[in-house]
Amino acid sequence: MYADRTWLGGGAVSSWQAPWLLNRRWDLTYISLSAVLVAVPFLLFQVFNKYGVPGGVVDPAAAVDILVALVVGGPHMCSTYTLTFMDQNFTHRYPRYVALALCLPVLVTILGIVNLTLLLTIFMMWASVHVLHQIAYIADCYRTKGHDDESLLSRGIDYAVIFSSLYPLAMVKLVNDAFVIGGTRIEIPFLVGQEWAIYAASAGFFFCLALYIGKTLLEIQRHRANFPKTLLLAITICIAYVIPSSDNLDVAFQGMNVWHSFQYLGLTWYLNRLRQERGEITSPVVQKISGTRRGPQYYFFNVGLTLAAGAMVVFLNVALRLPWIQSYYIVILSCLLIHYYFDHFMFTRVGELVRGS
DSSP: OBOOHHHHOSTTGGGEEOOOSSOHHHHIIIIIGGGGGGHHHHHHHHHHHHHOOTTSOSOHHHHHHHHHIIIIIHHHHHHGGGTTTTOHHHHHHSHHHHHHHTHHHHHHHHHHHHOHHHHHHHHHHHHHHHHHHHHHHHHHHHHHHTTOOOOHHHHHHHHHHHHHTTHHHHHHHHHTTOOEETTEEOOOTTTTTOTHHHHHHHHHHHHHHHHHHHHHHHHHHTTOEEHHHHHHHHHHHHHHHHGGGOSOHHHHHHHHHHHHHHHHHHHHHHHHHHHHHTTOOOOHHHHHHOSTTOHHHHHHHHHHHHHHHHHHHHHHHHTSOOOHHHHHHHHHHHHHHHHHHHHHHHTTOTHHHHTTO
16 A cells, blocks of 8 residues: 555655555556646647648648547546446436436527527536546545544545636636636636735635645645545646646646546546446446456547447537537537536545445
């Protein structure tokens, strides 16, 4: 459980524990240090902006969106269904919960036609909570595997610093009515022009950060500090705080999305591997693509589902003659909101990932 001397170095090694989810290499690759992927959309945007998009059909930001959606965003979204719709144990145990998920495409379709701005506002707010909830879930897994303080106060401080980190600089743009995604201005009417909201968001975050730093120092003194969790939270806090300051929020949030999606693909692959080892997979398809050496099959299966969603977008646009932007958002946001809906439940099931550890 304790971190080895060659990794952390120095005499304070015994103050840290290292309860990796799978092992050090896997966790650092898929969970923490994969944060370097945040820079990829920025680099792609600069390349496309300077040299043009191959084919010259779309603008640089749209090209980044398409690439991210195809390579990681779409596959991570679709991988949720291997644990939910494609799992008879899940659908039989929670039939009402599964049925309610099917109401989301109806809501998305109505809003996509009637009020696209409201739909995108709901999406952005939910997406931000979802991304941070995933970090909280991983932190809970590390906490459960280790010997952390399990008190409600300790967990509450972790949650508070995670969920407050993204909003101080985002609030600046919301208050100044400058929060633009996909060419659409995201508006929260009661915040526009309310400068007090900026100070409140910043004060709340830095108060939570001070509590978290103090708690972590106390855990180090008590030899209970959790290295993987602390590393993940430190990286998350820094990135989440800075990302909304970008002048190009489309590209900035795609950076966050790449890291989030890469993490999620690793987590769902590992969950399906554990389910296979326990004999809990009910779908022959999921059974075939799960396992230690079947990562590529698992990934490309989810790429295939992503391409199927893309084909549905084309169908709505060509066959039903819906505008392209509405066709895109109706299909993609329906799938994404179902993904968020299921994950807020899945992220409470820490035992599925750490059972028997």
